[in-house]
Amino acid sequence: MSSESQSEPIRPIQVLYCQVCTFPLEYCEFGSSLTRCKEWLKESHPALYDKYYSNEALQSKLGTLSLEAQAKLEKDTAEKEAKAEKKADAALKKKMASQVSIKRMERNKRKFVTAIHGLEAFDVELKKASKFLAQKFATGASVTKNAQGQDEIVVQGDVADDVLELIESATGVFKSVPSANVVIVEEKKKKGE
């Protein structure tokens, strides 16, 4: 093999990956979303669907496994699938329940900074968002870690109301944030930030 590869590069094999579970097609059956994988494949690549899920294919797949083991495997897969679905549901619910808080913090007597926390739960890219805010308000804005070690956007100046408005308008980077989940939080104790 090495002698022929000296003169000519070997072309890569293009593997078709499942769009649902990202595995190569033949491994969908071991993933946690087999039914959805099957649907997707049937729609986008009907020929391949026949190759992997027709009766003969299923028969030959049994291979060395006993029927019992096969039945158990199928049961396990179904269970796994249900579990994964539940998990995804829970994650979505949690996401919808999470809140974005906008906080005004006193920095130096008359000077304020505004901290926006919780945007990452809605798939907002913090770095991009901070840049956008900095440009919008013509101030400095950065992504910093707060006392709990979580990332938040800190914008210079008291812009809490403007940010709220901006997020509620649901444009640009904040498209995916539902406005009901955004709150302005009053700072209780002073922080030396």
Added chain:
Amino acid sequence: MFHKFSSSTDVTSQTPPKSSVQRSIRAAILSQWKIGVETLEQIWPKKESLIHVKCRNHISIYTIHGEPLFFQESDGPIYPTLRLLHKYPFVLPRVGIDRGAIRFLLSGANMMCPGLTSTGGYLPPPENALPAGTPVAIFAEGKEHAVAVGVTKLGTEEMRKVNKDVGVEVVTHLGDELWSQQTL
């Protein structure tokens, strides 16, 4: 190796290594893998600079344009990522596991000898026996593409003899955290 891994917490730095270091990586890959200069050139063109992504536990991942290609643990052997292995399956010697073991492999278990020595499994013939500590591509019974990258814990002949306990340690497998990191 990639049981718990997320780019936000486990990546400490991303830097392009010096060109001399890149040269030594290239040489190491050429000597460790069954790959020609031209084919490697195709994966990793000379003009492109690797990015060295340093992670916790002395794991280094090398990426080009954000796509992970190789990784290694401290100074250990260099492994291809599974996506790269799918494209060039010949770079590592292959072993096979039977169908019953796929399920466990996909949840991250190491491969036990019986799964490799049974009828569904595959071990290289005695004349091409692999010593312990060799990176291998793990294929599965009835499947066309590799399912994991591993490193042998025992020599292949020893596996046949002992036929017990861990034969191949899984380094990265389908669906692990490295697999889900399509870009870094």
